[in-house]
Amino acid sequence: MSDTIKIRATVNGDICTVKSLIKHPMETGQRKDKKTGKIIPAHFIQEVNCEHNGKNVLNADWGVAISKNPYLSFEFTGAKPGDKVTLSWSDNKGEKDSITTQIS
């Protein structure tokens, strides 16, 4: 299980809606630490991938403008209950995480 990703995939007819929340600071590299006056280095998610039964359905490239603790939702067709959906992310420091869930 993943500590950083919450995901829900529901199917309605043929269309699967994936909603996810990722826990991440999404630091822009433009903010200053109020105590030290130093710029806080950028730390943000660059890539988010989503696979349905091992086939890529979404590949997102993100910049620093995505909000802290990002929310992402999208839809794809050709899904049925019980199918596997995997969501993974990686950031500019090389950290990454992924989660697999079943469509309900």
Place this chain on the structure above:
Amino acid sequence: MNTKRRTFLKGTLAGSAVAVAVGAGLLNPRQALAATWPKSAFDSKDVAGALQGLFNTDLTIPSADIDIRAPDIAENGAVVPVTISTKMKGVSSVSLIVEKNPNPLAAVFNLASNTLPDVSTRVKMGKTSNVIAIVKVGDKTYSARKEVKVTIGGCGG
């Protein structure tokens, strides 16, 4: 010596890219490097540069078929919910640009053929600005914009 040469090369490349790009469209480095993060587009400080980095052209076709759902007035610029959807068929990517952010490009969503062009996320906005949606269909890029007024900025906090 060597480092100076590097900066010189970078400078000339950046300068010539704008001039060349008007007549370009023949070469698309983005296609060759589909899996990599488009650094030049995300580092760009203006909208035209971001479009150059993504599509090699800053010309887009305004379209009424793209629907941007975002608040008219955002009380908190750090969290502005945005949904982009369109009824167009064969959309290969959806990009989200916040015009007046320090780095305007916020996100690029590359879609598989069975993924619907309907994505939602939340972005930071430094100040009142247009949110621009770019939808790529085949080799054409369509755009739509919507102004969002920001009362508290999301950058610098």
